[in-house]
Amino acid sequence: xxxxxxxxxxxxxxxxxxxxxxxxxxxxxxxxxxxxxxxxxxxxxxxxxxxxxxxxxxxxxxxxxxxxxxxxxxxxxxxxxxxxxxxxxxxxxxxxxxxxxxxxxxx
Amino acid sequence: xxxxxxxxxxxxxxxxxxxxxxxxxxxxxxxxxxxxxxxxxxxxxxxxxxxxxxxxxxxxxxxxxxxxxxxxxxxxxxxxxxxxxxxxxxxxxxxxxxxxxxxxxxxxxxxxxxxxxxxx
Numbered sequence: 001x002x003x004x005x006x007x008x009x010x011x012x013x014x015x016x017x018x019x020x021x022x023x024x025x026x027x028x029x030x031x032x033x034x035x036x037x038x039x040x041x042x043x044x045x046x047x048x049x050x051x052x053x054x055x056x057x058x059x060x061x062x063x064x065x066x067x068x069x070x071x072x073x074x075x076x077x078x079x080x081x082x083x084x085x086x087x088x089x090x091x092x093x094x095x096x097x098x099x100x101x102x103x104x105x106x107x
Numbered sequence: 108x109x110x111x112x113x114x115x116x117x118x119x120x121x122x123x124x125x126x127x128x129x130x131x132x133x134x135x136x137x138x139x140x141x142x143x144x145x146x147x148x149x150x151x152x153x154x155x156x157x158x159x160x161x162x163x164x165x166x167x168x169x170x171x172x173x174x175x176x177x178x179x180x181x182x183x184x185x186x187x188x189x190x191x192x193x194x195x196x197x198x199x200x201x202x203x204x205x206x207x208x209x210x211x212x213x214x215x216x217x218x219x220x221x222x223x224x225x226x227x
């Protein structure tokens with residue numbers, strides 16, 4: 001089975017900083033990669049699908065890139081409301097594995 | 108508006124069974140793949156099982172394969188998860204999730220979840 005890893009596991013950055021989260025698949029998954037934001041006490045929210053397509057309604061400061069095995073989620077200018085755990089997920093076959101998550105805090 | 112309401116959770120002893128249900132509304136249920144995702148409080152999201160729009164494609168996480176069975180009734184707008192031989196490590200909040208399409212699609216809407224506690 002394909003395993004998903006993320007780095008870092010957590011980060012703390014200042015408002016306005018550019019933040020990058022990396023996700024790696026143990027085998028190529030083309031662009032079948034989604035990113036989710038999960039705020040405490042809230043339901044997870046789809047941010048990006050097909051590795052780089054922004055879900056409707058998601059702020060443009062979020063962007064995704066990559067294909068094959070290596071992917072990134074970038075927040076161009078971190079905002080206080082972006083405090084959350086971010087998960088990548090593959091969906092290229094009948095197994096929809098999540099990465100372990102990256103917790104993002106604001107300094 | 109999409110609504111997903113889970114039920115059937117509770118306290119159960121190890122080795123016993125439990126059946127979760129998800130009542131869906133606000134969309135054409137039979138047009139979308141559906142999934143179960145669980146989360147232990149304070150831990151990450153774990154995909155448990157998924158089923159395509161017509162039940163033609165079904166998948167399970169290795170951790171539940173052979174013990175859990177997913178099913179759906181499109182006439183009743185309902186999703187189910189039959190859980191057998193439950194283990195302590197199955198304790199989690201189980202959420203019903205709607206995909207954005209009929210098969211290999213990301214997850215678009217989540218229910219609030221139902222808590223399953225496996226303990227003697």
